[in-house]
Amino acid sequence: MNQPNKLISVVSAAIFYCALAAHAQVPSKSGARIRVETDLVNVPASVLDANGKPVADLPESAFALSENGVPQKIDRFETQTNRPLELALMVDSSLSALKEMKFEREATARFIRLVVRPGDLLSVFQFSDEVFQLSAFSSDVPLLEAGAERIAPGAGTSLFDAIVLGSQALSKTPAGRRRVIVLVTDAGETTSEDTFEMARQAAIQSEALLYTILIRPVKSESGRNTGGEHAIETIIDSTGGAMYYPDDLSQLDAMFEKINRELRTQYLLSYYPEPKSKAGAYCRIELEIPAENYTLHYRKGYIATGIGQ
Secondary structure (H helix, E strand, C coil): CCHHHHHHHHHHHHHHHHHHHHCCCEECCCCCEECCCCCCEEEEEEEECCCCCECCCCCHHHCEEEECCEECCCCEEEECCCCCEEEEEEEECCCCCHHHHHHHHHHHHHHHHHHCCCCCEEEEEEECCCEEECCCCECCHHHHHHHHHCCCCCCCCCHHHHHHHHHHHHHCCCCCCEEEEEEEECCCCCCCCCCHHHHHHHHHHHCEEEEEEECCCCCCHHHCCCHHHHHHHHHHHHHCEEEECCCCHHHHHHHHHHHHHHHCCEEEEEECCCCCCCCCCEEEEEEECCCCCCEEEECCEEECCCCCC
16 A cells, blocks of 8 residues: 555544544543533523513422423433523514504614623514514624614515524524514414414424414404414423414513513423434423422423434
8 A cells, every 4th residue: 555545544544533432421530421411401481470570590399391291300400501592583564554664663673672682692573474584593682673674565475484484593693592583463464374283394494483472463362263273382382482472562561571571580401311212203201390389481392303302
């Protein structure tokens, strides 16, 4: 074998053995094996009392965590976590009459000023018959407000497309943060190319909580199309989050404030699932506080991949 080919063979062998080592458990100097943290599941959670106010400072012992009905050991616990937020703020621009559009834009800008803190990332989207990203993910409040100013009325509602594109955009942001979709809509799905199941799967895979402010132009179920509402409720049941029902756009500020309070009073629980599920399986997470009658909003499931959840 000539010298260049010999060198190539040596380098190739080194790469091969490094790849094997990357998938193996690593022994420590004491002989114990160090666990590779690729299967750690993170569960952000909000706890609300009977009046809907966040409950802070609960100990780890207050929580009971299980996966697919099997109790799990909580390996990490953070109270009132300060991990940065990644938010996709998605505004349905088909729901407002022209005279209400100015208020909708102003309320969106106020929410941006309220929620964005140093280190957070937020992006503004609008959707009607199409979905537009009006600003890149940023913590630059004036830049984000300028994006909100560009919200313009449209026809149709591509609700499922919006959830898919918002989820995909969040999936590209840095790991180790708390991901959230805030959706303002009348849920009148009419023009999406993506299906409900595509939207649900995208939201689960993004690991984002889904908070929805549902503006109902008609209060009676018999007078409106409720298919979109039930679809969102089903997605929230998979991802965690909450649905809020203001009577009209004038209550947007109060709903935005409620979401912000929840996000700023969150717990983060992490665990290594035992037993591990096969790749591609949907794993249902159950989180409870047995001793209290609290409402919990938390990530309720994930799709097993074996490379970090």
